[in-house]
Amino acid sequence: MKFRIYRYxxxxxERPHMQDVGLDIDPAGKMLLDALLAIKAEDxxxxxxxxxREGVCGSDAVNVNGxxxxxxxxxxxxxxxxxEVRPLPGLPVIRDLIVDMEPFYKQYRSIKPWLINDEPExxxxxxxxxxxxxxxxxxxxxxxxxxxxxxxxSYWWNPDTFVGPAGLLQAYRFIADSRDEATAARLDNLExxxxxYRCRGIMSCVDACPKGLNPTExxxxxxxxxxxxxx
Amino acid sequence: MNxxxxxxxxxxxxxxxLRAALQLARSDYKVAVVSKVFPTxxxxxxxQGGITAALGNVDDDRWEWHMYDTVxxxxxxxxxxxxxxxxxxxxSAVYELEHMGLPFSRLDNGKIYQRPFGGQSKNFxxxxxxxxxxxxxxxxxxxxxxxxxxxxxxRTQFFDEYFALDVLRDAEGYCLGVTAxxxxxxEPLLIEARATLLxxxxxxxxxxxxxxxxxxxxxGLGMVLRAGLPLQDMEFWQFHPTGIAxxxxxxxxxxxxxxxxxxxxxxxRFMERYAPHAKDLAGRDVVARAIxxxxxxxxxxxxxxxxxxxxxxxxxxxxxxxxxxGIRDLSIRFAGVDPVEKPxxxxxxxxxxxxxIPTNLHGQVVAPARFGPEEPVPGLYAVGECACxxxxxxxxxxxxxxxxxxxxxxxxxxxxxxxxxxxxxPRPLPEHAAEASQARLARWDRPGSERAAAITDDLRRMxxxxxxxxxxxxxxxxxxxxxxQLDDRLAHAGLQDTSRVFNTARIEALxxxxxxxxxxxxxxxxxxxxxSRGAHTREDFPARDDEHWLRHTLYSREGDQMDAKPVRLKxxxxxxxxxxxxxx
Numbered sequence: 001m002k003f004r005i006y007r008y009x010x011x012x013x014e015r016p017h018m019q020d021v022g023l024d025i026d027p028a029g030k031m032l033l034d035a036l037l038a039i040k041a042e043d044x045x046x047x048x049x050x051x052x053r054e055g056v057c058g059s060d061a062v063n064v065n066g067x068x069x070x071x072x073x074x075x076x077x078x079x080x081x082x083x084e085v086r087p088l089p090g091l092p093v094i095r096d097l098i099v100d101m102e103p104f105y106k107q108y109r110s111i112k113p114w115l116i117n118d119e120p121e122x123x124x125x126x127x128x129x130x131x132x133x134x135x136x137x138x139x140x141x142x143x144x145x146x147x148x149x150x151x152x153x154s155y156w157w158n159p160d161t162f163v164g165p166a167g168l169l170q171a172y173r174f175i176a177d178s179r180d181e182a183t184a185a186r187l188d189n190l191e192x193x194x195x196x197y198r199c200r201g202i203m204s205c206v207d208a209c210p211k212g213l214n215p216t217e218x219x220x221x222x223x224x225x226x227x228x229x230x231x
Numbered sequence: 232m233n234x235x236x237x238x239x240x241x242x243x244x245x246x247x248x249l250r251a252a253l254q255l256a257r258s259d260y261k262v263a264v265v266s267k268v269f270p271t272x273x274x275x276x277x278x279q280g281g282i283t284a285a286l287g288n289v290d291d292d293r294w295e296w297h298m299y300d301t302v303x304x305x306x307x308x309x310x311x312x313x314x315x316x317x318x319x320x321x322x323s324a325v326y327e328l329e330h331m332g333l334p335f336s337r338l339d340n341g342k343i344y345q346r347p348f349g350g351q352s353k354n355f356x357x358x359x360x361x362x363x364x365x366x367x368x369x370x371x372x373x374x375x376x377x378x379x380x381x382x383x384x385x386r387t388q389f390f391d392e393y394f395a396l397d398v399l400r401d402a403e404g405y406c407l408g409v410t411a412x413x414x415x416x417x418e419p420l421l422i423e424a425r426a427t428l429l430x431x432x433x434x435x436x437x438x439x440x441x442x443x444x445x446x447x448x449x450x451g452l453g454m455v456l457r458a459g460l461p462l463q464d465m466e467f468w469q470f471h472p473t474g475i476a477x478x479x480x481x482x483x484x485x486x487x488x489x490x491x492x493x494x495x496x497x498x499x500r501f502m503e504r505y506a507p508h509a510k511d512l513a514g515r516d517v518v519a520r521a522i523x524x525x526x527x528x529x530x531x532x533x534x535x536x537x538x539x540x541x542x543x544x545x546x547x548x549x550x551x552x553x554x555x556x557g558i559r560d561l562s563i564r565f566a567g568v569d570p571v572e573k574p575x576x577x578x579x580x581x582x583x584x585x586x587x588i589p590t591n592l593h594g595q596v597v598a599p600a601r602f603g604p605e606e607p608v609p610g611l612y613a614v615g616e617c618a619c620x621x622x623x624x625x626x627x628x629x630x631x632x633x634x635x636x637x638x639x640x641x642x643x644x645x646x647x648x649x650x651x652x653x654x655x656x657p658r659p660l661p662e663h664a665a666e667a668s669q670a671r672l673a674r675w676d677r678p679g680s681e682r683a684a685a686i687t688d689d690l691r692r693m694x695x696x697x698x699x700x701x702x703x704x705x706x707x708x709x710x711x712x713x714x715x716q717l718d719d720r721l722a723h724a725g726l727q728d729t730s731r732v733f734n735t736a737r738i739e740a741l742x743x744x745x746x747x748x749x750x751x752x753x754x755x756x757x758x759x760x761x762x763s764r765g766a767h768t769r770e771d772f773p774a775r776d777d778e779h780w781l782r783h784t785l786y787s788r789e790g791d792q793m794d795a796k797p798v799r800l801k802x803x804x805x806x807x808x809x810x811x812x813x814x815x
Contacts, residue, residue: 130336
């Protein structure tokens, strides 16, 4: 199979470039990560992050043929050759397929991603009805891979000020949680022309999410909560 | 070498490390967490089925029954004081996670959802219990993210993508911190701390076919061996019965807990023959051996007869979508099978290391010393899969590993606070403390004739063949010979890429050194134990032998020495559960 892989090595003094790589691999049942690791076995200078190899740790997000995906759950048979593999767009490249995720994490931290409830803790669990719990489905499963946020043009232009789809989905996860008491403060934190409203609803994030989540919908719900609050 | 100083240091950002960090971060002490990956990428994230605690939300339950099941599940090798402690603390530890925001699935009455798991019983061996608390089939993900979120709230200091190299100790044996390396820059760093906790997770990647993440390379175990400290019960490795055939990805026991069952090529529900009472929910070692035997005796499914079927279509699409959505996803992606319609092809896969760094129930690392078989190593702690406290004995029960992380993470964090109060001043670092680490790093700057990656592949293949589900003296010894050859090859190995920035080949070479130490400890311990107990099955010694082997093994690197220490059969407050035959 034919691959074109983005290569950048800061110590070499060379500019980033695309490298053509041929690999003898039977694509049946194999994932893109299998191919990248086979390429690395031949040429150990290729660097990428990986861990769980089953789509739950969120380490190996890359841009494949123009789309952000997790390499470990992208079947080779789905991909057109030459398979072009680049680092995630919109974040500084450290080396090869590895980007600096800190700007992404910083936006995640900015929404205070933890449950806030200052009531005295009961001796047992806080009760939550299955219906209330179901509101977290589609939000808590985020793996922080950054596929969505780095597919968002609004994030590319405003990485310092726009929270981005992943962070906003997590903000919604806590707003939607019947156990969380800080909804008003969370909405205040987002009521800002940049932090929330840079989202133009183009749904690139939905298309990119490898877990099938829908950040645009969550953002819509935050927006309607803000509208309701005003009237 | 650059140096930093903290009061407490935690190596590993999985469930155990983050739970301990939280305990410390809520104090005034300065705490740092070193993790070779961003914390939410740790392997805890892959845990599926749940965390066990006798909440009794679905059915009657008591922690004493949980304790009995854990002792029996571990084939009486577990220490009953530690098991009592874990099972007694379980409910409060789980409620605490709920208060932190963990999105548990819920019952109609609003309480935490619980499902049956293997090896769970009521009334000390009676009917099936329902004890595993779950967040759908993503409990580990939910737990790890919740703990990470709480640590952000407490402003824990993280060294993300730093690789720990060696434990530093002074002449009196005190642990003074670690050496580490920034993966991003390749710069070494010395981190001093009065108390250090190893929470580096398992080493399942020592096997060719494993459910484990690629980062599970036994780094903490390698550090401990190099520090001259022993490892305990390293012959005990759990092979999970249901990995996706040929891939190894895990299919949770929760599938069988929800009502799924295993079938051979004749469509026979074969577990009825091996465990007439518990059937598909017998102990994991029992089910894994049964599957391996079905396959070996020609009753496996598929063209090569190398797997069995895990049937769950009878649960219905709604229940699968609600309670096992992640499993359905994994199965479609990696087996090409939608479990709503067809069974999932499964085979045993290396899953969990029951052995590890010996500790007491405060998480303090213990080692044989002048005054007895075990004394705490001052300032050094270990928790989670890398540790052996030992609650899992010879075979871990499903749902008990997340519990182990939380209960002992909290206990170790608490004990470290006491230790810091009692030892207020940092001890001086010996002058050449970092030399060994520097030599190890420099060694990988020299060119070599062998590729480290090739040795890793051969190591994993060797362990798969020579230390798998069924073992004999001959097979194990042959493995040990091959390991010695691999060790020789390692001496001639070198990197093609000696660059600094995010050089993952260098990290993999350092991981290989740790894996080799784990493999040697496993093989030597497995040869030593001439009985079958729990997950350690010796075909040449098929019976359990309490007279000689109701004891823990201790392996030391120096001369591959084997030592023993007694199993603690005396719990803290309740009556001892006396050894008897283990049947399901």
